[in-house]
Amino acid sequence: MVRVGLTAERLTRAGAELADEVGFEEVTVSALARRFDVKVASLYSHLKNSQDLKTRITLLALEELADRVSAALAGRAGRDALAAFANAYRDYAREHPGRYAAxxxxxxxxxxxxxxxxxxxxxSRAVLRGYDLTEPDQTHAVRMLGSVFHGYISLESGGGFDHTAADPQESWEWIIDSVDTLLRSRTTR
Incomplete structure (x- = not known):
């Protein structure tokens, strides 16, 4: 019998919360069933399997993050947009580490x-419009933004900067300034 109140959406949100608590890799249908104190079989009327659950959490995270980044970018251009873009991703990763991984x-x-x-x-391309890049530079720049910002966020969340005295926030600002300088220099080439 299906437990009243369980829906695919509710299970997805609970799975996202679980991911933030224990890590995305640890999220399974079994772990979710334990959270609701139900048998695993009762969740299969809403979810196909753990892959389906992870896909749903991924889609939720992408949507939440896109909404956050979009709001941060509104009315901004150039370095201001670049910083808003980067900070929105970093803040989301800090607040929702499991969802960010998803x-x-x-x-x-x-x-x-x-x-x-x-x-x-x-x-990403909207941010880059402020730098007037043409193809293929724009595609290279999209890949660079993702690599630099995701790389930094991953290292920071994994404790990679815990062993040095330099403030990670100062490094973050240095990186944004450096990326801005690089992008502006590519515009004038």
Whole structure:
């Protein structure tokens, strides 16, 4: 019998909360069933399997993050937009580490094309409009932004900067300034 109140959406949100608590890799249908104190079989009327659950959490995280980045970018251009973009990702990762990890989960091509992941690419390009880059430089710059910001966020969240006296916030600002300088220099080439 299906427990009243359990829906795919409720299970997805609970799975996202669980991911933030224990890590995205630890999220399974079994772990979610324990959270609701139900048998695993009762969740299969809402979820296909753990892969389906992780895909749903990924889609939720991509949507939440796209909404946050979009709001941060509104009315901004140039370095201001670059910083807002970067800070929105970093803040989300700090507040929702499991969901941020979920946003990196590989989706099949059809699901990815229908996801908010497309909005992320569009917002990256919107930031870059302030630098007047043409192709293929714009595509290279989109990849650079993702690499630099995701790399920093991953190292920071994994404790990679805990052993040095330099303030990670100062390094973050230095990186944003450096990326801004690099992008402006590419514009004038």
């Amino acid at each position: 946003a990196q989960f590989r989706l099949d091509a059809e699901t990815a094309a229908a996801s908010a992941g497309v909005r992320h690419a569009q917002m």
